[in-house]
Amino acid sequence: METLKNQICMEFEAISENERLARVVIAAFLAGIDPTIDELEDVKTAVSEAVTNAIIHGYKERGGKVILRATISADGELAVDIIDHGVGIINVEQAMQPLFTTGTPNERSGMGFSFMEAFMDRLDVESRPGEGTCVHMWKRFEERKPVETKPILQAAVWNRSGRE
Numbered sequence: 001m002e003t004l005k006n007q008i009c010m011e012f013e014a015i016s017e018n019e020r021l022a023r024v025v026i027a028a029f030l031a032g033i034d035p036t037i038d039e040l041e042d043v044k045t046a047v048s049e050a051v052t053n054a055i056i057h058g059y060k061e062r063g064g065k066v067i068l069r070a071t072i073s074a075d076g077e078l079a080v081d082i083i084d085h086g087v088g089i090i091n092v093e094q095a096m097q098p099l100f101t102t103g104t105p106n107e108r109s110g111m112g113f114s115f116m117e118a119f120m121d122r123l124d125v126e127s128r129p130g131e132g133t134c135v136h137m138w139k140r141f142e143e144r145k146p147v148e149t150k151p152i153l154q155a156a157v158w159n160r161s162g163r164e
Helices: 017-033 037-058 112-119 152-160
Strands: 004-013 065-073 077-084 122-128 132-140
Touching: 004 017, 017 037, 017 065, 017 077, 037 065, 037 077, 037 112, 037 132, 112 122, 112 132
Parallel strands: none
Antiparallel strands: 004 065, 065 077, 077 132, 122 132
C-alpha cells in the first residue's frame, strides 16, 4: 500500500466559473512538491479539460456537482479524479478519439481527452449512461534536491564586511 503524502477532495457547482477554481486549487495543492512550470501547466490544463467536460457534456450546462479528488503519494505520484453524476458517456472509446464531439463542429474541438492524455502520464475513463463519469489521471513527479541558498540578509551583511 502506498503511503499518501497529501490528499484533497472538494465538491463544487457544475458552472463554467468553477473551472478556474479547479485550476487554482490543483496548482495550490501541487505547490508542496515544487513542480516545474511545465508540469504545473500540464496538470492545470488536464484538470481544466476534465472539469469542462463534466460541466458541458456531463450536465449539459444544466447544473449539478463536480468532485475533484487528488492525492500525492510519498513517492511523488499525483492521482486526480474528476467525477460527475451527469448523463454519462455511451461509448467511452469513441469519445476518446481525437476530434470526436457531441456538439456541433463550431462549438467544440473534440480534443479534451486528447489533451488529458498528452499532458498526464496515464488516463482512464469510467462512465455509465445515466449515472455519470469519473476521469482518472496520473502524473509522476521526480524528487528534486533543494537548491542551497544563502538567506538574503546574511548575504548582504557578509558582502558589506568585505568578506566573500
